[in-house]
Amino acid sequence: MDQSLRTSVEQAIGYRFTDENLLEVALRHASIAEVRSQSNERMEFLGDAVLGMVVCEMIYKRFPDLLEGEMTKIKSAVVSRRVCAEIARELGLDEQLTLGKGMQGHHQLPQSLAAAVLEAIIAAIYLDGGYAAATNFIRGQLRDRIEQAYLSGHQQNFKSLLQQHAQQMMSPPPIYRVLDEKGPDHAKCFKVAVEVLDRRFESAWGPNKKQAEQQAALNALVALGIITESDAGEPVLSPNATAD
Numbered sequence: 092m093d094q095s096l097r098t099s100v101e102q103a104i105g106y107r108f109t110d111e112n113l114l115e116v117a118l119r120h121a122s123i124a125e126v127r128s129q130s131n132e133r134m135e136f137l138g139d140a141v142l143g144m145v146v147c148e149m150i151y152k153r154f155p156d157l158l159e160g161e162m163t164k165i166k167s168a169v170v171s172r173r174v175c176a177e178i179a180r181e182l183g184l185d186e187q188l189t190l191g192k193g194m195q196g197h198h199q200l201p202q203s204l205a206a207a208v209l210e211a212i213i214a215a216i217y218l219d220g221g222y223a224a225a226t227n228f229i230r231g232q233l234r235d236r237i238e239q240a241y242l243s244g245h246q247q248n249f250k251s252l253l254q255q256h257a258q259q260m261m262s263p264p265p266i267y268r269v270l271d272e273k274g275p276d277h278a279k280c281f282k283v284a285v286e287v288l289d290r291r292f293e294s295a296w297g298p299n300k301k302q303a304e305q306q307a308a309l310n311a312l313v314a315l316g317i318i319t320e321s322d323a324g325e326p327v328l329s330p331n332a333t334a335d
Contacts, residue, residue, distance in 0.1 A: 096187060097111055097114060099183070099187070100114060100118070100183075100184070100187055100212075101114075103182045103183050103184070104182060104184075104212060104216070104228060105228065105231065106216050106220065106224060106227075106228055108215070108216075108219050109219055109220075110218075110219050113215040113218055113219050114212075114215055114219075116129065116130075116131055116134060116211075116215070117131050117134050117208070117211040117212050117214065117215040118131065118184075118187050118188050118189055118208065118211070118212075119131050119188075119189050120188055120189060120190045120204070122190055131207065131208065131211035132207075134210070134211035134214035134215060134218075135207045135210045135211045135214070136214075137214040137217070137218075138209070138210030138211050138212065138213035138214035138215075138217070139210045141213050141214060141217045141222075141225050141229075142170055142175075142210060142213050142229060143166070143170060145225065145226050145229045145230070146166050146169055146170055146229065146233060146237070147162070147166060148226075149229075149230065149233070149234070149237060150162045150165050150166060150237060153237065154241065164240075165237060165240045165241055168236075168240040168243070169233050169236045169237050169240050172202055172203060172206040173202065173206075174233075174236060175205070175206035175209045175210065176202040176203075176205035176206040176209070178209055178232050178233075179205040179206060179208050179209040180205055182209075184205070184208045184209060184212060185204070185205040185208060187208075188204065188208050213225055213228065213229065216228050235325070235327055238327035238328045239325055239326075239327055241328060242326060242327065242328070248305070249305050249306075249308035249309040249312055249318075249326075250265070250304060250305055250308045252308070252312060252317065252318075253265050253285065253287070253308040253311055253312055253317075256287075256312070256315065256317055257287055257288075260287075260288065262287055262288045263288075265285050265286065265287050265308070265311070266285065266286045266287075267283055267284075267285050267304045267307065268283065268284050268285075268286065268291075269281055269282070269283055269300065269303075270282045270283065270284055270294055278298075279299075280296055280297065280298055280303075281296070281297055281299065281300050281303045282294050282295070282296050282303065283295060283297065283300065283303035283304050283306075283307045284307055285304070285307045285308055285310075285311050287311060292307065292310050292311035292314050293307075293310040293311075293314065294307060294310075295307040295309075295310055309326060312326075313326075316329050317329055
C-alpha cells in the first residue's frame with residue numbers, strides 16, 4: 092500500500108494500523124478485486140454490525156430514561172446511509188477508495204459506496220485494534236450527531252426540555268412574558284423572555300410568539316448549562332445533562 096495514502100487516511104481517521112493490509116482491503120471496491128471476497132464487502136458487513144452496537148450502547152448510556160422506540164429513532168437517524176456517506180466524505184475516505192476502471196468516471200462517489208467505505212473502515216479498526224479502538228472512532232464521529240438527533244426528535248422543542256428541567260428542580264412551570272412587539276399586524280415580531288424560579292433569562296425576538304418562546308427557552312437552557320454548542324455551531328445537550 093502506498094505509504095502516503097496510508098498516512099493520509101490514518102491522519103484523517105485518527106487511528107494508526109498495525110496491520111496495514113486491513114486498511115488496504117477496506118479501501119478496495121469489488122470492481123477492482125480479483126475475487127469478490129477480497130473486496131471490502133465482507134468488512135462492510137462487519138462494520139455495519141459494530142457501528143450499530145456502539146451507537147446502541149452510546150444511546151443507552153447517554154439517555155437512561157428513553158424508551159426503546161425513542162432510542163430506535165435516534166439510532167436510525169445516526170446510522171443511516173446518508174449520515175455514513177457524509178462522514179466518509181468529511182474524512183475524505185470516498186476519494187481514497189480503489190475502484191475499477193468502469194467506476195472511475197463518477198464525479199462523486201454514490202452515497203451507498205461512500206457509506207460502505209466508512210463501514211469497512213470501522214471493521215478494519217475493529218479487527219486491528221479491538222472494540223475499544225472502534226468505539227473511540229465511532230464516538231468521535233457520532234457523538235454530536237446523536238445529541239442533535241435527540242433534539243430533533245423533540246422537533247427542537249426547547250420549551251419541552253425546559254419544562255422537564257423545571258419539573259426535575261421541583262419548580263413551577265416556566266412563565267413566558269411578552270416584553271415588546273413591533274411591526275404591522277400582518278408581520279408583527281415579538282420579544283419574549285422566560286422565567287424559572289423567579290429568574291428571568293435573556294429575551295429573544297421571533298416572527299411570532301411561538302418561535303420567540305422557543306428561542307427564549309433555548310437561551311435559558313444554555314444559561315442553565317443544559318444545552319451547549321457543538322463544533323458545527325448546532326445546539327446539543329451538555330455532556331453533564333440528562334434527558335427524560
